[in-house]
Amino acid sequence: MSAIESDKIFPLLQELCALPGPTGQEEAVREWLRRRWAPRAAEWHEDAVGNLLCRIGGSGPRLLIQAHMDEIGFVVRYITSNGFLLLDTAQGPRRQSPDRRYMVGQVAQVVGRHGVVAEGVFGAATGHVLTPQQIDKAHIDYDDFFVDIGARSRAEAEQRGVHVGAGVIWSWPARRFGTRIAGKAMDDRALLAVMDLLLDELDPQALQYELWFAATIQEENGLHGARALAHQHRFDAMLALDVGLVGDVPTVQEKEYDARLGGGPTLVHKDSGVHYDKRLLWRLADTARAADVPFQHGVYANYGSDAIVFIDHGTPAVLVGVPCRYTHTAFEMIEESDIVATVALLKVFVTTPA
Ligand SMILES: [Zn+2]
The missing domain is CATH 3.40.630.10 (Zn peptidases)
Structure with a gap:
């Protein structure tokens, strides 16, 4: 060999x-x-x-x-008035795959008409502000997480080139662990x-x-x-x-x-x-x-x-x-x-x- x-x-x-x-x-x-x-x-x-x-x-x-x-990635399905990006899957049937467990906390990149237009984080509300019922929920679905690009309004997100239909991927530089390599x-x-x-x-x-x-x-x-x-x-x-x-x-x-x-x-x-x-x-x-x-x-x-x-x-x-x-x-x-x-x-x- x-x-x-x-x-x-x-x-x-x-x-x-x-x-x-x-x-x-x-x-x-x-x-x-x-x-x-x-x-x-x-x-x-x-x-x-x-x-x-x-x-x-x-x-x-x-x-x-x-x-x-x-x-694998997502598309922006909606931009809220205060600038959060709501998502749908970029592949397959509505609101299925990829597994939602693995997104929250990852750095997000938004891919617009001419390439990456914004970075942010796959966010979700955390324990301090959730109700006990929300905390006990077994599965994260598409209404429990979003992308926060630090925009204060929909207009600001749009000015940066974010639009409904823009692609969203997670961003994690490939890292070496021993003889293994991990990354997106x-x-x-x-x-x-x-x-x-x-x-x-x-x-x-x-x-x-x-x-x-x-x-x-x-x-x-x-x-x-x-x-x-x-x-x-x-x-x-x-x-x-x-x-x-x-x-x-x-x-x-x-x-x-x-x-x-x-x-x-x-x-x-x-x-x-x-x-x-x-x-x-x-x-x-x-x-x-x-x-x-x-x-x-x-x-x-x-x-x-x-x-x-x-x-x-x-x-x-x-x-x-x-x-x-x-x-x-x-x-x-x-x-x-x-x-x-x-x-x-x-x-x-x-x-x-x-
Ligand atoms: Zn493949």
Whole structure:
């Protein structure tokens, strides 16, 4: 297994995770990737809905490796007369997901028409001013928290560029804890980092495929970017890269999720949406075994990936997960060695004849 210098991984993750990219507002991530990938790709396209697609090089079967640009977040649904921002989810049905338990106390960034327009805090009333009934309430829902950007009025918030429909994300700089790195938007920037590191490692002459990279929009909101891509382009095989689920924390049993940080990339057999392509999955497993790269098997619930829509369009596709604790929070945690192992697996896979 080739070793990527680990001093390269943390700064790369810090930079990628810091980019503001709530679902539907992926511009900053796209610009970053364009700067990084366009000079190293044989060709690149941005499609009409905002997906990035790059042909890296090589010839043979057309293989797509993909990760998504968007991160979990909220939208401003209402600005109160005294300047507080009330929220709704940026993905999925009204007032559901992400889990409201993890927001209060986080720093918030508001993403307006041209990028971040305000910072504030995800606030909630606290014990001194709540009634006993409010304190006893078991769940925090969308009427119990809000964003306080320090504005004194709706007009002041609007002057700063806040508007109904603006994106809201949590903001927490990626931090290193031992060999682990935690931060917001590891889902899916850690996997965009894997693709970026793979580009550094690859010798295009050695490719056994016509290799393409894609970075998609709105994965978190129903795989929309991937749908557009799968509709426009044909590939012979597709690997979706995303964060993987683990059972290695207190309160979750390993018997629920048989994967852990540090165990290597997870080859996912099934999630809530689909059974992934078995032939492709076992080829990845055999490649990993032959190259001595650690890997894990996974079965996920409450989970879907961009690979689903490629299967629906007739392309064999597999989900490769980098193990991640605390998914869909500001403190998503990954292990450096899993990044290294995933890059190593992909490198061997794309340079081994199909
Ligand atoms: Zn994801």
